[in-house]
Amino acid sequence: MALESPGPTQDDYHVRTYEPSDREGYLDLYEAVFGRRRSDYWVHWRYGGPYTDRVRMVVAERDGEVVGAEPFISLPVRAGDAEVLGLQPADVMVHPDHRRNGLMTRMTQFAVEQYADLEGLFFNFPNEVARAVHLRLGWREIGRTATAYRITSPSAFVDELDLPPSTDRVTRVCYDAYDSLVGGATSTLRRSSPEVRRFEEVPASVLETLYDRRRPDLVHVPRTAVFYRWRLANPEWDVTTYVAESEGHPVAALITCTESKDGLTYTKLLDSVPMVDADPFALERLVFTALSEHRSADVIAVAEDTLPRSVRATTGFLRNDGLPLSLVTSSNSVLARPFSLGRGSWSVGERRFEERRNWELSLLDQDTSV
Structure with a gap:
């Protein structure tokens, strides 16, 4: 059963967790936003995997149509002997006809509330639009990766x-x-x-x-x-x-x-x-x-x-x-925050993850699609 935001807003958008029945709607949205069709296998590979028992994703819908999505890649994060869950927002998108309605902010806020009771952290490499949203919701820019x-x-x-x-x-x-x-x-x-x-x-x-x-x-x-x-x-x-x-x-x-x-x-x-x-x-x-x-x-x-x-x-x-x-190109921003700003720690073991110098990052850790 999907978790939902508390009732529809005045604009009739619903924000909730992804369900298997959303598959075709998600694939249609991805194609509309990014211009390429993905397969069912790709979705389960990218947002499922061995570190979660389900596809981790928040969707926004209106009149039964998926018009926004914020998926997460589930990864363990380690420093020394300490290990926690890491969630990486990836491929955050809103249909062009439904932008400027705050859907990215609503989806991110929903995800933050959903994972607030778990121990772990978000980390990601966002574009400028997602970067602004995440910074408003407690992420910190820990540096850049070239x-x-x-x-x-x-x-x-x-x-x-x-x-x-x-x-x-x-x-x-x-x-x-x-x-x-x-x-x-x-x-x-x-x-x-x-x-x-x-x-x-x-x-x-x-x-x-x-x-x-x-x-x-x-x-x-x-x-x-x-x-x-x-x-x-x-x-x-x-x-x-x-x-x-x-x-x-x-x-x-x-x-x-x-x-x-x-x-x-x-x-x-x-x-x-x-x-x-x-x-x-x-x-x-x-x-x-x-x-x-x-x-x-x-x-x-x-x-x-x-x-x-x-x-x-x-x-x-x-x-x-x-x-x-x-x-002609530039390095990527690296953002992070604990699942809970109130109870969560900005450290994994003895390492502060808000400092870029404390990270080892390869392309295999980033939300690379190519």
Whole structure:
């Protein structure tokens, strides 16, 4: 049975929890707002998963039609030995015909009241509209998270630039030469270069073992086999895992996903383990291996926390919070608040989660759809 706001308002909007019978209405709304049709499986994968017994979502309806939705991704959040529930608002939307009626605020307020008795926190990476709503309702902006890009097709990445077709060809040739020079130089630094194995199926147990070797003390989403099997099951991702081995034992791993959208090919370096103190040479080998297999990608992206600065520099990535990429893109706001402002804590264990420096965040932790 769905929980509802106390009766209809004067404008006849009802705000309540999502029910399975809302499925078609939600899919129609998503298509109307974002311009693409999602599947039933995608909805249950994204908003269900192993950390909840139901799809977590608040909807707004009017005259039996779903006109607004605020779904949540359920994730555990850990720091040290402490672990709590984390909910990440994602894909918050209101039908264009029903905007400017305060529905986003009403849905968020309903969700806050619904989870106020639980121990845990909200954290998310909102757009400007959702950011303003969440800040009014007790969220704090804890900082920003940058993405580093390697752009092999500048004309595709920045549509408004009138670049000649030769730009992309020149860029790819330059990257190939750069990789050959730098990759060859780094491979001579050590005689015992780690071997890289490629996996089409997610080696979840291997990834969990690498995570367990050096768990972060910072606030993060724990990398268990259960987490990896669920999070990497996006039906629209082509996922590949690269594992570096030394003397037959895994020492580091890199996870990539590729998806085509609007005629472009995007590859994301979703995650790496160990999350802290990984061997930078092993990471370089993993990144260069992944790059060599994704030469046709127009854009390759990685979150700032996933790779050390030295590895990003060596492998040709530029952050979007600095020139030149800051002219055409920007870093993302990171917001958070405890479920209850009155009784809740702003800490997980001994770490204050209102400070960005206390977080480890990869693209796998963010509400990325691509």
